[in-house]
Amino acid sequence: MSIGQTFLGLLESGPRHGYDLKKTYDDRFGHARPLHYGQVYATLSRLLKDGLVELDGVEPGEGPERKRYAVTSAGVSDVESWLASAEKPEPYLQNTLYTKVILALLTGRSAADLLDVQRAEHLRLMRELTRRKAGGDLADNLICDHALFHLDADLRWLELTAARLDDLGRQVRA
Amino acid sequence: MTGQPLLEADGLHKAFGPTKALDGASIAIRAGEIVAIMGPSGSGKSTLLHCLAGIVRPDSGHVRYQGAEISAMTDGERSALRRTQFGFVFQFGQLVPELTCLENIALPLRMEGVRRREAEARAAEWLDRLDLADVGRKRPGEVSGGQGQRVAVARALVTRPRAVFADEPTGALDSLNGERVMRLLTEAARETGAAVVLVTHEARVAGYSDREIVVRDGRTRDIAREMEEAL
Numbered sequence A: 001m002s003i004g005q006t007f008l009g010l011l012e013s014g015p016r017h018g019y020d021l022k023k024t025y026d027d028r029f030g031h032a033r034p035l036h037y038g039q040v041y042a043t044l045s046r047l048l049k050d051g052l053v054e055l056d057g058v059e060p061g062e063g064p065e066r067k068r069y070a071v072t073s074a075g076v077s078d079v080e081s082w083l084a085s086a087e088k089p090e091p092y093l094q095n096t097l098y099t100k101v102i103l104a105l106l107t108g109r110s111a112a113d114l115l116d117v118q119r120a121e122h123l124r125l126m127r128e129l130t131r132r133k134a135g136g137d138l139a140d141n142l143i144c145d146h147a148l149f150h151l152d153a154d155l156r157w158l159e160l161t162a163a164r165l166d167d168l169g170r171q172v173r174a
Numbered sequence B: 001m002t003g004q005p006l007l008e009a010d011g012l013h014k015a016f017g018p019t020k021a022l023d024g025a026s027i028a029i030r031a032g033e034i035v036a037i038m039g040p041s042g043s044g045k046s047t048l049l050h051c052l053a054g055i056v057r058p059d060s061g062h063v064r065y066q067g068a069e070i071s072a073m074t075d076g077e078r079s080a081l082r083r084t085q086f087g088f089v090f091q092f093g094q095l096v097p098e099l100t101c102l103e104n105i106a107l108p109l110r111m112e113g114v115r116r117r118e119a120e121a122r123a124a125e126w127l128d129r130l131d132l133a134d135v136g137r138k139r140p141g142e143v144s145g146g147q148g149q150r151v152a153v154a155r156a157l158v159t160r161p162r163a164v165f166a167d168e169p170t171g172a173l174d175s176l177n178g179e180r181v182m183r184l185l186t187e188a189a190r191e192t193g194a195a196v197v198l199v200t201h202e203a204r205v206a207g208y209s210d211r212e213i214v215v216r217d218g219r220t221r222d223i224a225r226e227m228e229e230a231l
Ligand SMILES: Nc1ncnc2c1ncn2[C@@H]1O[C@H](COP(=O)(O)OP(=O)(O)OP(=O)(O)O)[C@@H](O)[C@H]1O
Pocket: B016, B019, B020, B021, B039, B040, B041, B042, B043, B044, B045, B046, B047, B048, B201
């Protein structure tokens, strides 16, 4: 997640203090993983150095909270090109579940049991997210759905693998 | 598990010719809980649901509703049980094409002998709550798949059943409509205290349940419970 570009985007609606940026970021994007103050001020000083933000005013007194930041036009183009460029998809080719299935087959343990146990665990989290969606707003629903679709993909893969276990076992041990 | 389950199947066997659809399946559903039945295609999920609902008679094993053996009932008793205590939602093809959506929802009440005006007034309340006010006068052939499934949910719940049987209720819908149907079904079931037996192979649909039972080769497993007991 690019904190810098996200800050620039949040600053487009007007100058803000570092604390305010952190709070908005945590509310919208943190999802129980808030930013550290260290991250916030390191990011802001980098943006400042790169000319993507500028100080909008420094109030007298001590501490970092005196500073208000504004996005520069270079900063606006930076967010714009970030939003317009494609994210690299996750390759998904290193996967612990995959390793476990193959290792179970290689060592003569039950891969079917492993898949059953994992399904139960995935479904437990999916229920939690589904319940959270019932009480949340639409923006929160979106991130829950993002997680739910990925968990769902894992489970589809598990079901397909379960259906192929016999053939797979023969090939892996051959 | 405390107290008597609402619905209970024990050691069910059912063969269709040489095919063993159920091979020792057991499940217990408590009042008001939502249970997903999952498992691969052909594993026996629908057959289990049909046995639980008294639609299919198992070759052996027991199905009890509130302690009463369903297979010991007469056909008349069994269809009265289905009419008054159970509701059904299937993947498609469950609405009567000649009736309007409003009449479809009212139908289970009419079959119980409720007068037309009252049945349709109660059906209309469901139309409102399921956001279907403008489809009431249309026939099932004239509404979208998602609207049709919501009509089916209303029809299943209009008699305030104790148990709703849903077999792939979102199977023919896209994600957005599937979510809408599942929300309405589970919220309405929670509100009226109905238990839901939900057959699905989709994990996102099973996410609306309280727990899942997995069927494989006609046998049931409660993996989450086995995991807890193993701790
Ligand atoms: N009426 C029937 N006549 C003959 N065979 C049947 C009948 N109903 C089910 N079967 C067979 O019994 C087995 C279990 O079928 P069932 O419909 O219960 O599976 P399912 O788990 O619901 O599958 P799906 O996910 O594809 O709906 C299958 O092999 C099926 O072909």
